[in-house]
Amino acid sequence: MISLRVPAPSSFNLQRFNSGALERRWKLGRDCFLSFTPNRIGLGVRSTKSEMAPFTAAEEETLPEGLQPELMPKHVAVIMDGNGRWAKNQGLQPWDGHRAGVEALREIVELCGKWGIQVLTVFAFSTDNWIRPKIEIDFLLSLFERTLKSELETLAKNNVRISIIGDSSKLPKSLLKVINEVEEVTKNNTRLQLIVAVGYSGKYDVLQACRGIAQRVKDGEIDVEEIDEILIEQELETNVTEFPYPDLLIRTSGELRVSNFLLWQLAYTELFFAQEMWPDFGRNGFVEALMSFQQRQRRFGGRKS
Amino acid sequence: MGGEVRQLLEQIHRFSRRCLFRVLSMGPLPTHLAFIMDGNRRYAKKRGLEDGSGHKAGFSTLMSMLQYCYELGIKYVTIYAFSIDNFRRKPEEVQSLMDLMLEKIKSLLDEESIVHEYGIRVYFIGNLGLLNDQVRAAAEEVMKATAKNSRVVLLVCVAYNSTDEIVQAVKRSCVDKADRDVERIQLVDIEENMQMSVAPEPDILIRSSGETRLSNFLLWQTGNSQLFSLDALWPEIGLRHLVWAILNFQRSHSYLEKRKKQL
Numbered sequence: 001m002i003s004l005r006v007p008a009p010s011s012f013n014l015q016r017f018n019s020g021a022l023e024r025r026w027k028l029g030r031d032c033f034l035s036f037t038p039n040r041i042g043l044g045v046r047s048t049k050s051e052m053a054p055f056t057a058a059e060e061e062t063l064p065e066g067l068q069p070e071l072m073p074k075h076v077a078v079i080m081d082g083n084g085r086w087a088k089n090q091g092l093q094p095w096d097g098h099r100a101g102v103e104a105l106r107e108i109v110e111l112c113g114k115w116g117i118q119v120l121t122v123f124a125f126s127t128d129n130w131i132r133p134k135i136e137i138d139f140l141l142s143l144f145e146r147t148l149k150s151e152l153e154t155l156a157k158n159n160v161r162i163s164i165i166g167d168s169s170k171l172p173k174s175l176l177k178v179i180n181e182v183e184e185v186t187k188n189n190t191r192l193q194l195i196v197a198v199g200y201s202g203k204y205d206v207l208q209a210c211r212g213i214a215q216r217v218k219d220g221e222i223d224v225e226e227i228d229e230i231l232i233e234q235e236l237e238t239n240v241t242e243f244p245y246p247d248l249l250i251r252t253s254g255e256l257r258v259s260n261f262l263l264w265q266l267a268y269t270e271l272f273f274a275q276e277m278w279p280d281f282g283r284n285g286f287v288e289a290l291m292s293f294q295q296r297q298r299r300f301g302g303r304k305s
Numbered sequence: 306m307g308g309e310v311r312q313l314l315e316q317i318h319r320f321s322r323r324c325l326f327r328v329l330s331m332g333p334l335p336t337h338l339a340f341i342m343d344g345n346r347r348y349a350k351k352r353g354l355e356d357g358s359g360h361k362a363g364f365s366t367l368m369s370m371l372q373y374c375y376e377l378g379i380k381y382v383t384i385y386a387f388s389i390d391n392f393r394r395k396p397e398e399v400q401s402l403m404d405l406m407l408e409k410i411k412s413l414l415d416e417e418s419i420v421h422e423y424g425i426r427v428y429f430i431g432n433l434g435l436l437n438d439q440v441r442a443a444a445e446e447v448m449k450a451t452a453k454n455s456r457v458v459l460l461v462c463v464a465y466n467s468t469d470e471i472v473q474a475v476k477r478s479c480v481d482k483a484d485r486d487v488e489r490i491q492l493v494d495i496e497e498n499m500q501m502s503v504a505p506e507p508d509i510l511i512r513s514s515g516e517t518r519l520s521n522f523l524l525w526q527t528g529n530s531q532l533f534s535l536d537a538l539w540p541e542i543g544l545r546h547l548v549w550a551i552l553n554f555q556r557s558h559s560y561l562e563k564r565k566k567q568l
Contacts, residue, residue, distance in 0.1 A: 202528065206471060207492055214479045214487040227476045229468050256557075260528035267468055267521040271532065296516070302393050 063115055064287050071294040073247035075119040076112065077269070079261055080105065082253030082277030089277070095139050100279035102147055107282055113158060113192045119243050121195040123261045127167065127204050144198065145175045148182050155182075159191035165237040166200030167208075193241050200237070202263025209235035238265055245269065248293045252278040252285070270296050322544065326377045329548065332555040333562075335508035337381035338374055339530070341522055342367060344514030344538030351538070357401050362540035364409055368419060373547055375423040375457050381504045383460040385522045389432060389469055403440055406463065410443040414450060424456035430500045431465030432473075460504055467524035474498035501526055509554055511546070513539040531557065 063069055080101055087097030105122060112120045125140060148162075155162060164179045171179075212235040216222050222231070238244035246262065246269045254275045258266060272289045274281060342363055349359030367384065374382050386406065392399060413420045413427065420427060429444040436444070444463070477498040482490050496502055506526045510519075510533070517534045519527065533550050535542065 203492055203525070206475075206525075207490070207495060210475045210478055210495055211487045211490050213475060214482060214490055217479050218483065218487060224476055224479055227472060227479065229472055232468075232472060232475060256532045257529055258527065258532070263524050263528065264468060264471065266519060267466075267524060269518060271517045271519075273517075273532075298518075300390060300520075302390065 066291055067115075067287065068294060069116065072116050072290070073270075073293055074117065075121065075241070075243040075246045075248075076117050077121040077123070077246035077249045077262060077265075078108065079123045079249070079251040079259065080278040081251055081255055083279060085253060086277035086279045094136060095143070097279065098140060098143055102143065104279050104281055106151075108286055109160070109192070109194060111283060111286055113160065117192065119193045119195065119241050119246075121197060121238075121246060121262070123197045123200070125166070125198045125200070126259065126261065127199060127201040128260065130170065130199075141172060141175055144196075145172075145178050148178050152182055152185060155194075156186055156189065159189045161186045161189040161193045163193060163195045163240040164198055165195060165205075165240065166198040167204055168199065170199055195238070195241065197261065201260045202258075202266075203260055205236050205238070205262075206232070206264055208237070232264065236264060238262075248272060248289065250274060250281075250286075250289045252276060252281050268298070268300055270298070322373070322376065325548065329551055329555075330378060333558045334377065334551065335379060335554055337383070337505050337507045337509075338379050339383040339385075339507040339510045339523060339527070340367075340370065341385045341510070341512040341520065342539040343512055343516055345540060347514065348538040348540045356398070357405070359540065360402065360405055364405070366540050366542055369544075370542065370547065371419055371425075371459065372423075373544055375425070377547075377551075379457075381458045381460065381507075383430075383462060383501075383504065383507060383523070385462050385465070385520075387431075387463045387465070388521065389435065389464055389466040390521065392435070392464075403437060407440050407443055410440065410447055413447050420447075420451055420454070420459075424454045425451060426454040426456075426458045427451045428458065428460045428503055430460050430462045430470075432469055433464060435464040458504060460501070462522070466521045467519075468521055470500055471495075471525060473500070496525075499525060506530065509533065509550055511535060511550055513537055513542050 063072075083097035083101040084094045085097075086100065087094050090096075109120060124144065129140075130137065162182050164183065168176060168179070209232050213222070213227055213231060217224055217227075233239070233244065236244065245265050245267070249258070249262070249266060249269045250272045251258070252274045254273065256273055258271075262269075270293050272292055274285050274289065276285060345359035345363035346356070347359070348354075348362060349356060354362075371382060387402060391402070412418055415421075419425065427447050429448060433441050433444060440463075444461075474495050475498075478490055478494045481498070482494065501523065506528070507523065507530045510523065510527050510530045512518075512533070513535050515534060515536045517532075523530075531554055533553070535546055535550075537546065
């Protein structure tokens, strides 16, 4: 959420107010809601790494200064927003932005594995994104397929488990085949679970859970009165993991909304909105988000007396 | 003499507010604003007041904010008054909150209350069965008494959890569609069974006291809402915060409308 520390009337400075009133970024104290680093000025796409560097035991223990290992979130969710705008700002095509986005994702997956985060959920493609031009959709899905194929070996080596959630009915058959293969090959990995949401939205997830429950009621397996929160949780697609509720949700590109990504699961999730575009987010942005998370007091409706 | 000066000042405030709102109305305005009124107890502690006075101060802030919203022309306002999770607090605190709520709900029926001034239709949203009989009865009475109002709407979420609301909606959908193919259950079937379906989705959600989370509030309805987290504690919230949120909303509005049209 954007933190609006509105100045008290007595400290109002007209000159400062006038110079860039609405463009002003509010630098925050304890809680970093707006994290921004100046856009890295670069020509072209960032250098492509064709492989993730394997996680080493030595690196696993070295958290950046300021982060405490016992306060690391178990489950981090990310809305990787801003690839298109990043590309436009660089004078590139949208697909260059998506490719740069994949690089950025590689970096974050690596960091999660090293820093002991157990689940990382990323919002790759929403049910709302189907309205984009067909050429962009085709590119995105084929990029996804290619990335899965090329990364499979590295992910398996690094003990990463991949799960795909979302409405698979509209996805091309070749992609479905690759998805099944990747899920099968990595299903016993334990270090990090990477959940990729494709053709997914929070409302869709609740709807399909509702249908699943309705079927069970129809089959006589459960009674309508027995429907409760635990039952719905079991039917949601995030039941592929032991920790379906993200502790931290990060959204890049400055948009202050959740956009129907994960709904039920975000009930108590700490939200962090980063100003930079996804390809620019990287390690620095991630550290800032984690530091903000670690400083928050989570009470879940109760009281910390 | 003091009273006259006060009245004069109040009139000046009202006039300048009206001018400010007229300027704001030049741009797009939200139809529905939601508030998480967090930080009352911290406010009392900060001011060295006794427990419970934070909530009283919070209530008067709420009345001011409602007044500003309705003066500005915002039709729907939703507030998170009491969560189902809050029942887990100390019994004394829960009881004092219930007593305060009973007192304030009853006061809504007074002639001079804000309800009559602005023609507010009031809804109480939540699992009202969890409330004690007196509070529930008072809430139902207010809902009945204001049912004919149509100018503006106030939705008070009490004994509410978004997940609970969804569970109830899923239950009702299962019952409604029991004799039909489950594949026929659509989003609209769940949505029409949600208690909050009496209002459109909020355009803006504002949470005070600096926390940046939804705390199980309107999860279904805020998918596309702009989220603002204000550092100020709820009793410290004032007109300037509302204006700032609306300005930010207006800033991103044209971009959003384009996206919405695409959908």
